Amino acid sequence: MVKSNLRQSVAPWLLSMPAFVLFLGLLAVPMALTAILSFNAFDGMRGIQPGFSLTNYISILSDSYYHELFLRTGAMALGVTIICIIIGVPETLILARMRPSLQGIFLVVILGPLLISVVVRTLGWQILLSREGAVNSILLGLHLVNRPVQLLFSMTGVIIGLTHVLLPFIIIAIWTALQRLDGQVAHAAQSLGAGPLTTFRRVTLPQLLPGILSGAIIVFTLSASAFATPAIIGGRRVKVVTTAIYDEFLNSMNWPLGAAISVLLLIGIVFVVVGSNKLVERKFKQVFA
Amino acid sequence: MSKLSLRGLSKIYDNHVQAVRDLDLDVEGGEFVSLLGPSGCGKTTTLQMIAGFVPPTTGTIMFEGQDVTRVAPEKRDMGVVFQSYALFPHMTIAQNIGFGLEMRRMKRLQLRDRVDEALAMVRLSGLEDRYPSQLSGGQRQRVAIARVLAIRPRVMLLDEPMSNLDAKLRGEMHVELRALQRRLGITTILVTHDQVEAMTMSDRVAVMTKGGIAQLGSPEEVYDKPTSEFAFRFLGHTNVVTGEIMSRNDRGLIVRVGSTSFSIENGKEHVGTEIKFLVRPERLRIGAADSGDAKGRISTRLFLGGVWLYEIDSDIGQIRVSAQNMGGEHPQEGETVGINWNAGDLLAIAAENANG
Numbered sequence: 031m032v033k034s035n036l037r038q039s040v041a042p043w044l045l046s047m048p049a050f051v052l053f054l055g056l057l058a059v060p061m062a063l064t065a066i067l068s069f070n071a072f073d074g075m076r077g078i079q080p081g082f083s084l085t086n087y088i089s090i091l092s093d094s095y096y097h098e099l100f101l102r103t104g105a106m107a108l109g110v111t112i113i114c115i116i117i118g119v120p121e122t123l124i125l126a127r128m129r130p131s132l133q134g135i136f137l138v139v140i141l142g143p144l145l146i147s148v149v150v151r152t153l154g155w156q157i158l159l160s161r162e163g164a165v166n167s168i169l170l171g172l173h174l175v176n177r178p179v180q181l182l183f184s185m186t187g188v189i190i191g192l193t194h195v196l197l198p199f200i201i202i203a204i205w206t207a208l209q210r211l212d213g214q215v216a217h218a219a220q221s222l223g224a225g226p227l228t229t230f231r232r233v234t235l236p237q238l239l240p241g242i243l244s245g246a247i248i249v250f251t252l253s254a255s256a257f258a259t260p261a262i263i264g265g266r267r268v269k270v271v272t273t274a275i276y277d278e279f280l281n282s283m284n285w286p287l288g289a290a291i292s293v294l295l296l297i298g299i300v301f302v303v304v305g306s307n308k309l310v311e312r313k314f315k316q317v318f319a
Numbered sequence: 320m321s322k323l324s325l326r327g328l329s330k331i332y333d334n335h336v337q338a339v340r341d342l343d344l345d346v347e348g349g350e351f352v353s354l355l356g357p358s359g360c361g362k363t364t365t366l367q368m369i370a371g372f373v374p375p376t377t378g379t380i381m382f383e384g385q386d387v388t389r390v391a392p393e394k395r396d397m398g399v400v401f402q403s404y405a406l407f408p409h410m411t412i413a414q415n416i417g418f419g420l421e422m423r424r425m426k427r428l429q430l431r432d433r434v435d436e437a438l439a440m441v442r443l444s445g446l447e448d449r450y451p452s453q454l455s456g457g458q459r460q461r462v463a464i465a466r467v468l469a470i471r472p473r474v475m476l477l478d479e480p481m482s483n484l485d486a487k488l489r490g491e492m493h494v495e496l497r498a499l500q501r502r503l504g505i506t507t508i509l510v511t512h513d514q515v516e517a518m519t520m521s522d523r524v525a526v527m528t529k530g531g532i533a534q535l536g537s538p539e540e541v542y543d544k545p546t547s548e549f550a551f552r553f554l555g556h557t558n559v560v561t562g563e564i565m566s567r568n569d570r571g572l573i574v575r576v577g578s579t580s581f582s583i584e585n586g587k588e589h590v591g592t593e594i595k596f597l598v599r600p601e602r603l604r605i606g607a608a609d610s611g612d613a614k615g616r617i618s619t620r621l622f623l624g625g626v627w628l629y630e631i632d633s634d635i636g637q638i639r640v641s642a643q644n645m646g647g648e649h650p651q652e653g654e655t656v657g658i659n660w661n662a663g664d665l666l667a668i669a670a671e672n673a674n675g
Contacts, residue, residue, distance in 0.1 A: 212403050212405055214401040214403050214405035215405045215407060215408075217370070217372050217392070217401070217405065218399065218401060218405035218406075218407075218466075219407070220371075220372070220391075220392040220393045221370055221371075221372075221392050221393070221395075221397060221398065221399040221476075222393075222398070222418050222419035222422055222466070222470060223393050223394075223396075223419055223422035223470070224393055224418070224422050225391075225393050228422070232418075233407055236409040237408060237409060314409075
């Protein structure tokens with residue numbers, strides 16, 4: 031009896047061991063090392079100096095260059111998130127009303143960006159967005175603009191590229207919320223005298239909000255920590271936190287400073303995620319218990 | 320003028336399924352009418368057409384003399400209680416009930432009075448600030464009813480509202496909802512597959528099958544004088560007994576079932592052939608083995624509290640008999656007993672619906 035109880039309590043631990051080791055070795059340890067690294071000092075001549083100092087953090091937090099960098103990254107992530115919500119909500123609603131056969135096809139189309147390698151996808155955008163690219167040719171051809179618009183190496187281009195690849199995440203989140211909806215609830219609102227617009231605004235949308243918000247959190251997190259798209263489409267001219275970290279590590283070789291920026295980015299993202307989760311929980315705890 | 324008239328109503332869905340076929344129905348003001356039938360008989364589609372959620376393929380819906388066939392659901396002023404209750408999960412109970420009034424742009428003070436009144440009607444006062452997820456199934460259903468009563472609709476539509484409740488609660492709700500409906504005089508249409516529900520609550524029952532109404536009448540009429548085998552079988556338990564046509568006279572046929580003979584009207588069958596009858600278990604009586612209209616051996620005896628149920632292997636087929644539990648002695652399993660009936664309780668199955 032005691033033996034079998036013991037075996038039962040050991041089994042879950044043993045079974046979760048591989049995942050635990052993977053998590054510990056590939057995520058927790060590197061992050062801890064990065065955190066330790068961020069407290070080391072750096073000297074241009076002598077390289078990384080072991081020890082504990084807040085020099086890196088102080089220089090980041092007191093430098094308006096970094097303030098601007100973080101604000102730009104936040105604004106970019108927020109912009110991508112808002113555009114994803116604006117496009118994603120109607121797109122999901124349309125998708126939900128399609129015939130099942132078409133639904134399957136369009137879901138694959140929507141998930142398409144995730145199936146393509148980030149490099150191929152981003153280089154594709156680079157071709158499309160260049161001065162002689164398809165987008166500018168169409169805009170010029172339609173006489174909407176007189177001269178080519180600067181899309182490549184601009185914030186606009188980065189936001190377009192990120193929205194494209196992150197849209198599936200918010201659509202899946204809204205889709206999941208939409209599947210849980212009881213169709214009779216919208217009918218109930220109608221029979222009580224609410225027109226289609228009021229029904230959407232007062233009944234359907236509020237029920238989708240938790241899905242929209244959780245999708246928005248994912249999009250915000252992923253765009254704030256995106257590297258390839260800002261690096262390739264934004265290039266040197268649109269520097270964000272991730273590309274700055276890359277530069278510190280590989281160009282300036284100032285690893286401690288890069289590590290400190292990384293830690294601050296992580297803290298910032300965690301702050302946003304936890305904050306919005308708290309908000310969602312407080313607002314919807316009663317509703318969707 | 321009827322409150323609500325359906326004329327030649329049909330619905331063919333995109334997948335070519337004909338859900339409702341040329342249906343006519345008149346409902347008077349203050350009446351409680353049930354659409355009763357098995358799943359797939361078109362009863363829910365009919366209700367959805369009345370509510371305006373599903374456009375009819377052909378036919379008209381007249382509401383107090385006005386054609387509302389193409390009117391949007393939000394302009395029909397009908398209250399619907401849904402099977403899933405369809406409460407708004409993000410609103411409190413008071414907000415749920417007040418929603419319809421808000422849509423009618425009612426002033427806040429008056430709105431609150433009406434919400435309180437509706438909550439009192441369903442005996443849920445004090446739960447205004449709860450959310451639907453915090454209520455039990457029975458309470459949610461009451462909220463769904465209160466939400467409809469609050470707007471004082473011209474017609475109340477109930478779409479299998481009790482199917483998610485347990486048996487005891489369902490029985491209580493039948494009585495309570497019927498009393499409420501009578502008191503308010505609200506015209507009501509109920510869709511259900513539960514014949515007990517339809518019979519206990521309705522003024523009239525429309526027995527539906529294959530997209531049409533097989534029989535329309537008071538609960539007693541459809542139960543005691545079914546005009547079709549379908550109606551007979553659907554409303555309660557049924558025995559099929561086999562008889563033989565003995566002779567024909569000017570009034571009809573003389574038939575023999577078991578050891579009794581009687582005449583029935585207007586039969587077209589040939590003398591010497593078999594004829595089948597339907598009879599309710601409670602119309603059969605168990606008696607002494609030597610004096611019965613038929614004879615058989617009790618194979619199973621079930622005690623249901625208020626009634627005894629007997630399964631009898633008899634000379635007229637496998638028969639079920641129910642008897643009131645009046646106390647005293649009751650025949651045992653394996654005992655041979657007589658079965659008695661009144662000829663009027665046997666319903667001959669006409670040749671044309673013998674297969675239906």
